[in-house]
Amino acid sequence: xxxxxxxxxxxxxxxxxxxxxxxxxxxADAVMAIxxxxxxxxxxxxxVSLWVVPSALITASSPDEKDPLFDPAExxxxxxxxxxxxxxxxxxx
Amino acid sequence: MYAQLVETGVKRLKTLExxxxxxxxxxxxxxxxxxxxxxNWMPDAYRQTLIRQISQHAHSEIVGMLPxxxxxxxxxxxxxxxxxxxxxxxxxxxxxxxxxxMETLGADRDEEVAKLHSGxxxxxxxxNYPTLNWADMGAVGWLVDGAAIVNQVVLQRTSYxxxxxxMIRICKEESFHQRQGYEILLTMMRHGTQAQKDxxxxxxxxxxxxxxxxxGPSDEHSxxxxxxxxxxxxxxxxxxxxxxxxxxTVPQLELLGCTAPDPELKWNAERxxxxxxxxxxxxxxxxxxxxxxxxxxxxxxxxxxIEDGAWVRAAAVAHARKKHNKNAA
Numbered sequence: 265x266x267x268x269x270x271x272x273x274x275x276x277x278x279x280x281x282x283x284x285x286x287x288x289x290x291x292a293d294a295v296m297a298i299x300x301x302x303x304x305x306x307x308x309x310x311x312v313s314l315w316v317v318p319s320a321l322i323t324a325s326s327p328d329e330k331d332p333l334f335d336p337a338e339x340x341x342x343x344x345x346x347x348x349x350x351x352x353x354x355x356x357x
Numbered sequence: 358m359y360a361q362l363v364e365t366g367v368k369r370l371k372t373l374e375x376x377x378x379x380x381x382x383x384x385x386x387x388x389x390x391x392x393x394x395x396x397n398w399m400p401d402a403y404r405q406t407l408i409r410q411i412s413q414h415a416h417s418e419i420v421g422m423l424p425x426x427x428x429x430x431x432x433x434x435x436x437x438x439x440x441x442x443x444x445x446x447x448x449x450x451x452x453x454x455x456x457x458x459m460e461t462l463g464a465d466r467d468e469e470v471a472k473l474h475s476g477x478x479x480x481x482x483x484x485n486y487p488t489l490n491w492a493d494m495g496a497v498g499w500l501v502d503g504a505a506i507v508n509q510v511v512l513q514r515t516s517y518x519x520x521x522x523x524m525i526r527i528c529k530e531e532s533f534h535q536r537q538g539y540e541i542l543l544t545m546m547r548h549g550t551q552a553q554k555d556x557x558x559x560x561x562x563x564x565x566x567x568x569x570x571x572x573g574p575s576d577e578h579s580x581x582x583x584x585x586x587x588x589x590x591x592x593x594x595x596x597x598x599x600x601x602x603x604x605x606t607v608p609q610l611e612l613l614g615c616t617a618p619d620p621e622l623k624w625n626a627e628r629x630x631x632x633x634x635x636x637x638x639x640x641x642x643x644x645x646x647x648x649x650x651x652x653x654x655x656x657x658x659x660x661x662x663i664e665d666g667a668w669v670r671a672a673a674v675a676h677a678r679k680k681h682n683k684n685a686a
Contacts (some may be wrong), residue, residue, distance in 0.1 A: 267674045270460070287523075288457045290466070292670075293677035304450050307443075308530075327396050 270319040271297040273304075275311035283315050291316075359417040359481045359505055361573040361645065363410040365584040366402050387589050392518040395461040403588055406581075407517055408462050409478075410590060412469040415455035416480035420473075420655050422448045424488040424497060433491060440537050441494060447534065451527045458519040474660050482641055483571050485649030492545055492553070492560035498538015500561075500568040500606070506531050507602045508572065516589035539609065546613050561610070562618045569633075570641045572599040578638070603631050 268290040274283035286305045291297035297316040306314070325333055341347050350357060373381055379398055386393065393399055422445045429445070432438035456466050472478035483501055488494065509531065512524045542560075545553045573579060573595040585591035603622075610617060621634035643649065 268670070287454060288460075289453070292673035293680065296673060296677070303446075304453055307446070307450065324396070327394065 268292055269297075271301070271316040272319050272322060273297075273301040274315040274317070275301075275305055276313035277311050279312055283313065286310075288319060289316070294318075359508065359571070360410045360413040361479065361482060361571070363406060363413060363581055363585065365406045365581045367581075367584040370583055370587055384587075387516050387587075390589075392521060393516055394518045402584075403590075404462050406585065406588070407520065407590060408459055408464045408469070410585075411455055411459040411462075411520055412464065412472070413479050413481075415452045415459060415469075416473045416478060417484065418448050418452035418455060420480045420484045420659065421501075423655055423658055424484055424486070424651075425494060427488050428491065428494050431491070432494075437494075437541070444498070444534050444537065447530050451523075451530070454523040454526055455520075458517075458523045461519045470663070474656060474663065476647060476656060479645060481571060482644040482649065483567050484655060485644050485651045486564065486567050487651055489563070490556045490560060492542060492556040493564070495538045495541030495545065495557065496560035496564045498534050498536075499542060499609070500538075500564050501571070502531055502534040502538060503606060504568050504571045504602050506535060507598050507605075511592045511598065514589075514592050520590075542613055542615075546615070557613070558615050561615050565617050565619065566636065566640075567644075569599055569603070569636055570638075570644075572596075572602070574638060574641070575636075600630055603633055607631050 269292070270288055270290055271294070272288050273286050275286050276283045289297055289300040289304055291300050294316055298314055301314050301316055305311070337343075371380070373384065376384060380400055383393075383397075383399060383403075386397075393403075425441060425445050425448075429438060429441055432441050456469070459469065460466055469478065473480065483504075488497065506528065509524050509528050513521055513528060515521045515524065542557050545557050549557075576582065576594045576596045579595055582591060582594060586594070607617070607622065607624075619634045621632060623632055625632045644652070647653075
């Protein structure tokens with residue numbers, strides 16, 4: 265198995281929804297990874313479409329970078345619709 | 358339970374004052390019920406304990422296929438055979454979800470499987486008992502999967518994110534296992550011949566105590582519990598879980614019209630729980646040491662499966678390489 269590649273598996277549960285990460289499988293190639301993912305993650309109609317991606321190709325942000333990456337968003341309240349107060353007579357906008 | 362007597366390598370709990378800044382921040386996160394994710398800093402003992410526990414849990418799912426595999430070719434009808442195969446495939450799936458969770462901790466699957474095969478890593482004591490008659494398939498689903506559910510429902514709240522998410526998936530699938538087991542027994546008790554009814558009682562007699570042992574030693578003999586609970590890897594004590602299992606199982610036993618092989622089993626209105634007799638812990642420790650009725654056979658079967666499958670895995674790699682080269686050319 266050491267020579268097999270680790271793939272991350274994404275399942276689209278229904279038409280119109282995004283593919284969502286569900287876990288990983290080992291396989292010799294991508295075709296086999298799809299077969300394994302089908303057996304492992306969709307035995308009970310959990311999906312209508314599968315993606316597999318070699319885990320090594322994913323770049324992830326580090327939890328240590330959480331503050332520099334995401335904090336700047338916190339003081340930008342004017343990016344939310346609720347920041348703007350409009351008179352009641354405008355109605356739903 | 359599926360993981361029994363998991364070493365933490367820790368003799369005594371550290372107080373918050375004794376911890377390094379990193380350890381304290383980690384413990385405070387656990388205390389605040391924030392899940393630990395693979396890339397977060399964690400104490401090495403936490404990582405190693407989780408690798409031991411999750412690998413043991415995964416090995417149990419994989420070895421757990423063997424007692425049931427014994428009955429696939431002898432299931433009494435095509436319907437029962439299909440159900441049994443679906444259940445066994447689920448167990449393989451559960452093992453794989455758990456190995457994946459374990460790999461997020463930096464452990465290597467091949468190395469951990471090798472530890473199982475050399476006898477170094479443990480798996481649940483329950484799978485070292487033989488499945489002697491068809492009613493055992495019912496009793497395994499009902500009692501063994503039932504005990505597993507009691508444990509795993511609590512583990513959905515375990516502190517390590519990937520382990521918790523694997524448990525949530527597994528719990529969703531597990532209730533089919535218990536219901537199919539109980540239905541097998543109910544069918545035999547309601548529509549079976551006397552000989553078939555006797556088989557049900559025989560299966561319960563043999564599996565009752567081993568199922569109770571699945572929860573592990575009683576709390577005062579569970580040296581690793583304090584640290585595992587502080588880290589919230591474990592969320593409830595062995596004795597609490599065992600009691601919950603007994604309380605929910607006895608009414609089901611009565612509905613079957615069967616009895617437990619325990620003369621001391623009776624409702625205690627004062628405690629609001631069933632009292633039960635003393636568990637023979639020597640037997641449990643002997644089975645864990647490798648001296649149960651089927652330990653040798655189970656490991657030999659696993660080793661043979663890996664060895665016999667070696668050429669398939671090698672061929673798959675060769676085929677993938679050939680296809681890759683052809684596409685490149």
